[in-house]
Amino acid sequence: MAVHVTDGSVKAQPVKAQPDRAEPKVEIYDTTLRDGSQQVGLDLTVADKLHVASVLDGLGVDVIEGGWPGSNPKDAEFFERVKQMELRHATLAAFGATRLPGRRVEDDASLAALLAAETPIVTLVGKAWTLHVDEALRTTRAENLAMVSDSVAYMAAAGRRVVFDAEHFFDGYQADRGYALEVLAAAADAGADTLVLCDTNGGTLPDDVGRIVAEVADRSRTAIGVHFHNDASCAVANSVVAVAAGGLHVQGAANGYGERCGNADLFSIIASLELKRGHSLLPSGRLAALASTARTVAEVANLPFEARQPYVGSSAFATKAGLHASAIARRPDAYSHVDPSTVGNQAQVLVSELAGRSNVLAKAEELGLDLTSDPSLAGQVLEQVKTAEHRGYAFEAADASFELLVRKTAGVLPSWFELEGYRVVIERAGTTDRSEAIVRLLLGTDRVVAVGEGVGPVHALDQALRRGLAEVYPALAGIHLVDYKVRILDGRAATSAVTRVMLTSADADGEWTTVGVSDDIVTASWEALADGVMYGLLRAGAQALTEVEISEAV
């Protein structure tokens, strides 16, 4: 049985060699927060997930799949908290499986959790390969079709747009074409809006993908989407081929994150389809944010950013100059496949994403700081950022530290406190760790010495700093630490390894991230801590002690 046979009058566009703007918009569906976070070593907190969602929304992807609310409390919490977030472009999707065999949809806890997530889109995954129905699900093929049909109809009746992920579709299609198509038909007839052909084991090659997607799309009245894994190193190629064959919805993950060899890298797919196939996928002008988005997501994920990553990596357009230097300078287009600036990248080696003048200005503007009126100030900030980034600072994911740096350079940062010095004692007794910190601060003309205790040196320093400031700045009581990440950076400028600390603080209105870098982990942590507290005081509108004294004297 075929899916909605339309006797030859095909809906999908034939494959075209030339770009055609009139083609229907291809939907970009991000699954970083669900499938991408299956990657070993990628562990996102709820705060991280919210941060990644806002970054991807800023880039302009169409759909953000937030997670699997029925599978773990963290994802359920994400969907609760994301309701407070204002997404500018993206629509949220929640992911889940079709109902269990022999169970009524109304009694299925996983479907109930999906409804409770209250997302406009629900993505349901169902089996499309007979081997999996027989061996993994261990139910009848008819019951599997009923599971798909009932679950899709249930979500559609609840007013959700339903995306149906046909798991193992390509393997299933090659093993039993008729049944794989019956599964799609069951979902489409029940009201699914998009049928996603998934290459769950990731082993399908581009020629098979092109043929199968064209065969399915040509016969389907429902939009066809695709979801590839990279086990044969073809996930991006398969996605591009699938779109040429009539696919109208592409799923992928930031930086190709995902289990085993990863999901299709959404950033490469977007760049290839926009720059080489004439598709408009992101809102106008946002393609230039691709490189900084890729880097920011890597920072939030606390994973090393791959220099060789196509389009967005720092080496993606770096040529070993040597003899060709003058030729490259004369005709840069002869040595790179696209203009690096189209994706927000640069041709040089070791130039950070942010350190470009236009990026710094854009970033400052985003934070509400106008640097354009004073060209010398913009130049000074740029120099500071370059120097800091060379030492290992990363400001893409640490907006708060960047804003403090700009304000300090511009001479508009209040001096709430100054550090005279600190001492930390680390003690281990039996199996218990305990640390004590003594912090000496200058508050205006006063000198304050405060002691803090904690489970580790950073905790103790945080306690001591707060104790020292609490009386003068009561706003600090509403500020707390929510996340602490450490990364060892090596191979930089042939010096010894340095430690970078990223620290996220929060008050009742939101969160902010600060960064510290040093050879020593405690010093790096102190920097990030002090920045975090200062930024919190800035948000709270706390007046520096000296200003208070001055205003009282006047």
Ligand SMILES: [Zn+2]
């Ligand atoms: Zn997958």
